[in-house]
Amino acid sequence: MDRPLRVAVIGAGPAGIYAADHLIKASETVTVDIIDRLPTPYGLIRYGVAPDHPRIKEIITALHRVLDNPRIRFIGNIDYGVDVKPEEMRRFYDATIIATGADKDRELDIPGIDLVGSYGAADFASWYNGHPDVPREWPLTATKVAVIGAGNVAVDVARILAKTADELLVTEIPDNVYQELKASPVTDVHMFSRRGPAQVKFTPQELRELDVSPNVEVIVHPEGIEFDEGSLETIRATRHVKMCVDILQNWAVRDPRDRPRRLHLHFLQAPVSIGGDGKVESIRTETQELTGDGWVRGTGEFTDWDVQAVYRAVGYLSKALADLPFDTKTGTIPHEAGRIMDLDGEHIPGMYVTGWIKRGPVGLIGHTKGDAGETITSLMADAATLPRATDADPAAVIAYLEQRGLDFTTWAGWQVLDRHEISLGEPHGRKRVKVVARHEMISISKTLN
Missing domain, CATH: 3.40.50.720 (NAD(P)-binding Rossmann-like Domain)
Known part of the structure; x- marks a missing residue:
């Protein structure tokens, strides 16, 4: 050439x-x-x-x-x-x-998934991160919430839902996100994992961050802390899995702490349906049992959980x-x-x-x-x-x-917008405050000086 x-x-x-x-x-x-x-x-x-x-x-x-x-x-x-x-x-x-x-949510094909109050975790993450292409309102009206999944996104969503808004005010969340999270009446967030603690996809760092808030009690329900030979092999072979399992086991046996919000971790619970008359009123899970190789099968034992919102975090697409x-x-x-x-x-x-x-x-x-x-x-x-x-x-x-x-925007234009967002945060002791609207981002990026 x-x-x-x-x-x-x-x-x-x-x-x-x-x-x-x-x-x-x-x-x-x-x-x-x-x-x-x-x-x-x-x-x-x-x-x-x-x-x-x-x-x-x-x-x-x-x-x-x-x-x-x-x-x-x-x-x-x-x-x-x-x-x-x-x-x-x-x-x-x-x-x-x-x-x-x-950046889209993978579908979860269970009855009731389309009820009002059932959301994709990626959509929620786009909202609280100020993505310009999603609505700026989010209906945070539930007192009890279910999060389906056991990966980093599920952990993020559960943590953001459970934390108080004031704890997030030091971050770059847009003002409308802060205001709506502050008005949220949530008391309990339930995170459901179909498999056991040795099969989780989140990292030790992500897991530890769940337990940082002074306002949130993390409760690991011990009935799901089970291991088969496949699980034990994974724990022996994978350092970060062993670290996660150790953390979860310690949390499962510690004394209760009196905090205003609770984040429940349920293992070996597979969601099978979402109930409600036009809107989410409950979620049903089936207890799973390990099959010896780290996989699971249903036991036929079902539990109905009182929740008013469900977030699916079963993967991006x-x-x-x-x-x-x-x-x-x-x-x-x-x-x-x-x-x-x-x-x-x-x-x-x-x-x-x-x-x-x-x-x-x-x-x-x-x-x-x-x-x-x-x-x-x-x-x-x-x-x-x-x-x-x-x-x-x-x-x-x-x-x-x-x-x-x-x-179109340019690298020089982004640097202008970057400095502008940082300047918005400085008076409040924050690293930045995001500009959300697309037209506003474009307009600011063109004010080269």
């Missing part, structure tokens, strides 16, 4: 940013545009991670350093497949990497993109080592994938880095045979967006 490689990355979350980082390290001349439908970078780190996770939020510092590279350009508020069609991308870029992640194959069962784009494959099993020239839409919504930041590395290795191996962009000048795509009248 007689000119530098031009690559577009669709998605400005960790997966997309790490892919860009691998690219510029793999070639001294490649230039990358990271394009996102949101006006801001960082994806689920900004809009999916609970605001009381300062250590996880520090990942943004590392991502910021990558985006500061002059060979990487952020273009926000542009929706791939809507504002810019795939065929238009081929005009400007030699290759496109899909890194759109997974990616959505299909225009003109690309998509496996609806796994929620992923078919690929081989990051090369997107068509329905005939052939590589679509110039098209690649990384992150959760490649492997499914599993794994931590370390997995995302390795995943991006595999994809970039494939792309660089294909570099000499990639279809050539016909208008590869980096200025061309900007001129095209301006000609179309598309209101």
